[in-house]
Amino acid sequence: xxxxxxxSTPGTPGSADTPGSAKGKRxxxxxSRRFGESGATLNVFGTGFMAIWAIMILGPVLWVVLGAFKxxxxxxxxxxxWPHHWSFGAFSRAxxxxxxxxxxxxxxxxxxxxxxxxxxxxxxxxxxxRFEFRGNRFIYYLFVSGVxxxxxxxxxxxxxxxxKLHMLNTYQGLILVYVAFSMPFTVFFLHAFFRTLPxxxxxxxxxxxxxxxxxxxxxxxxxxxxxxxxxxxxxILGQWNQYLLPVVLMQSQHGEPPHYMLSQxxxxxxxxxxxxxxxxxxxxxxxxxxxxxxxxxxxxxxxxQAGLTAGTLK
Amino acid sequence: xxxxxxxxxxxxxxxxxxGPLLVYLVFVIWPYIETFGYSLTExxxxxxxxxxxxxxxxxxxxxxxxxxxxxxxxMIILIVFPTVTIALAMFFAFMLNVGGxxxxxxxxxxxxxxxxxxxxxxxxxxxxVAIIVILFQSAYESNSVGLFNAIVIKLGLTDAxxxxxxxxxxxxxxxxxxxxxxxxxxxxxxxxxSAAMQQIPRDYYEAALLDxxxxxxxxxxxxxxxxxDSVQTAWVYLAVAAMDAFALVATLTPGSSFGGGPDEHGxxxxxxxxxxxxxLGKAGYACAMGVVIFFITLILSLVVLRxxxxxxxxx
Numbered sequence: 001x002x003x004x005x006x007x008s009t010p011g012t013p014g015s016a017d018t019p020g021s022a023k024g025k026r027x028x029x030x031x032s033r034r035f036g037e038s039g040a041t042l043n044v045f046g047t048g049f050m051a052i053w054a055i056m057i058l059g060p061v062l063w064v065v066l067g068a069f070k071x072x073x074x075x076x077x078x079x080x081x082w083p084h085h086w087s088f089g090a091f092s093r094a095x096x097x098x099x100x101x102x103x104x105x106x107x108x109x110x111x112x113x114x115x116x117x118x119x120x121x122x123x124x125x126x127x128x129x130r131f132e133f134r135g136n137r138f139i140y141y142l143f144v145s146g147v148x149x150x151x152x153x154x155x156x157x158x159x160x161x162x163x164k165l166h167m168l169n170t171y172q173g174l175i176l177v178y179v180a181f182s183m184p185f186t187v188f189f190l191h192a193f194f195r196t197l198p199x200x201x202x203x204x205x206x207x208x209x210x211x212x213x214x215x216x217x218x219x220x221x222x223x224x225x226x227x228x229x230x231x232x233x234x235x236i237l238g239q240w241n242q243y244l245l246p247v248v249l250m251q252s253q254h255g256e257p258p259h260y261m262l263s264q265x266x267x268x269x270x271x272x273x274x275x276x277x278x279x280x281x282x283x284x285x286x287x288x289x290x291x292x293x294x295x296x297x298x299x300x301x302x303x304x305q306a307g308l309t310a311g312t313l314k
Numbered sequence: 315x316x317x318x319x320x321x322x323x324x325x326x327x328x329x330x331x332x333g334p335l336l337v338y339l340v341f342v343i344w345p346y347i348e349t350f351g352y353s354l355t356e357x358x359x360x361x362x363x364x365x366x367x368x369x370x371x372x373x374x375x376x377x378x379x380x381x382x383x384x385x386x387x388x389m390i391i392l393i394v395f396p397t398v399t400i401a402l403a404m405f406f407a408f409m410l411n412v413g414g415x416x417x418x419x420x421x422x423x424x425x426x427x428x429x430x431x432x433x434x435x436x437x438x439x440x441x442x443v444a445i446i447v448i449l450f451q452s453a454y455e456s457n458s459v460g461l462f463n464a465i466v467i468k469l470g471l472t473d474a475x476x477x478x479x480x481x482x483x484x485x486x487x488x489x490x491x492x493x494x495x496x497x498x499x500x501x502x503x504x505x506x507x508s509a510a511m512q513q514i515p516r517d518y519y520e521a522a523l524l525d526x527x528x529x530x531x532x533x534x535x536x537x538x539x540x541x542x543d544s545v546q547t548a549w550v551y552l553a554v555a556a557m558d559a560f561a562l563v564a565t566l567t568p569g570s571s572f573g574g575g576p577d578e579h580g581x582x583x584x585x586x587x588x589x590x591x592x593x594l595g596k597a598g599y600a601c602a603m604g605v606v607i608f609f610i611t612l613i614l615s616l617v618v619l620r621x622x623x624x625x626x627x628x629x
Contacts, residue, residue, distance in 0.1 A: 050406060050409060053435065054434045057438060064452070143334075153607065153608055154346050156597055156604065187334070213326065213329075241441070267444050267565060290445060301433055305432075
């Protein structure tokens with residue numbers, strides 16, 4: 001989002017008067033041709049290198065998806081083998097050995113954690129962005145400083161904190177932890193967003209007798225929709241992919257079955273498949289886990305890229 | 315009337331901040347603070363800590379050969395990984411934005427297929443680290459079934475009977491991990507640098523072009539200096555990522571719990587920390603390690619921000 005906002009403001013005067021200034025200086029064809037030629041080798045080399053890099057990214061991913069359709073002997077035979085008959089057997093085996101449960105648990109947690117993150121994050125960001133009171137700056141920086149802290153640093157005490165609250169291996173424990181760890185970026189992002197919104201409509205609502213709370217939910221939130229979508233997608237992806245937190249917090253405590261999250265479940269499946277040798281099922285499980293992410297990414301590609309990088313652009 | 319309005323506003327502010335702040339303090343801020351406190355105790359991690367030992371944990375750390383080895387490895391990652399990532403991302407961003415042949419406004423545009431490359435390069439960012447781990451676990455496998463060995467064999471660099479040992483090799487294990495880190499992050503910084511490049515006014519490039527600058531020259535004399543701010547930010551974030559690398563090392567490298575093998579050649583601080591906490595029952599010690607990592611990261615960021623400070627050009 002920050003990228004989008006900055007793009008439209010500066011630079012415009014420069015690009016606007018460009019054609020004029022170029023004309024004024026007389027076109028110089030020989031110069032621009034040289035510019036093109038000096039880059040010809042670079043172009044070939046550069047594009048070639050980029051194509052190789054693209055293959056390095058797509059290759060392994062496609063290899064996994066293809067692997068899900070191979071049978072065990074094809075997979076153990078040669079890395080170059082092609083699936084002979086396209087069967088979905090591996091998918092159903094993966095589904096029944098746990099993926100369905102992991103998927104269900106992950107969705108349950110995410111429904112609550114993402115909505116709660118958005119609600120609490122928007123509330124905090126809004127108040128910090130639009131009201132002046134003592135301690136405002138301090139609270140803002142308290143939230144935002146969390147962006148820089150690596151998660152694993154707090155894992156040891158976090159484990160005991162959640163344990164003290166008797167929330168290990170529970171949905172509500174993981175939901176609250178997800179919300180807390182998503183707070184810094186969400187507040188940071190929405191804070192910047194609420195600042196850019198005009199206050200005229202809001203003031204009109206107040207004059208009409210709406211309370212602050214009502215004005216927030218009925219006027220400001222709808223206006224902030226683009227920002228909420230960006231940060232929402234960011235949180236969905238981030239929490240869907242989270243690995244470290246569930247590994248520590250979602251382990252069986254007193255012999256009850258653990259509520260594994262999808263990414264954690266996949267790794268445990270990998271360990272298990274190492275023994276049983278059913279790698280097609282593992283690859284099928286990975287494909288199942290990748291599909292929703294891929295769908296979200298491809299359909300919201302711009303917002304995802306803008307949202308993820310906005311945090312690093314001041 | 316005026317006072318009532320003010321109180322109402324205060325109440326509103328308090329009610330909106332209470333929830334988010336409470337969750338954040340309980341699950342984020344407090345654990346971080348506790349890390350500092352626990353680092354001064356001898357604590358097994360089971361019952362609450364009883365014995366305060368002062369700075370003993372910290373002194374012990376610097377006599378712990380595994381810790382020092384892990385620290386060295388993190389330093390190697392810290393130098394190699396950000397440098398390679400930033401260099402690649404810059405190059406790609408340049409190619410995608412201004413690397414194309416003349417055309418467009420004043421001859422500045424990206425190479426064909428820019429949109430495609432952008433989507434593909436960024437893709438690893440949306441994958442869970444768990445998926446990346448399994449992906450590379452199978453790709454790095456040290457037999458001809460593994461993707462990379464299949465390629466190496468196809469290229470004739472070795473034969474099927476002598477596959478490369480990638481993750482099991484003491485010499486290569488760190489490089490294998492660093493390759494994944496670069497693979498994972500280049501796309502992210504490519505997008506970041508692209509956003510910054512698009513803010514550079516086009517007439518700068520056109521001026522360079524009119525003055526007869528070639529593309530290489532334009533890159534080093536115009537683009538690079540103007541992106542300095544973003545490079546700084548990238549360095550700081552990459553340093554944090556370099557000090558982490560937990561999930562990759564813990565699951566990919568050989569070793570009974572949290573990897574680190576072969577023979578500590580793949581050990582990094584974060585995995586050693588987790589092993590002390592969950593396996594060796596030295597939670598206080600693990601906390602001290604966490605504090606040290608925290609300060610290393612903090613100092614590094616400050617040094618980078620200070621040392622690379624330059625005059626800023628507003629446009």
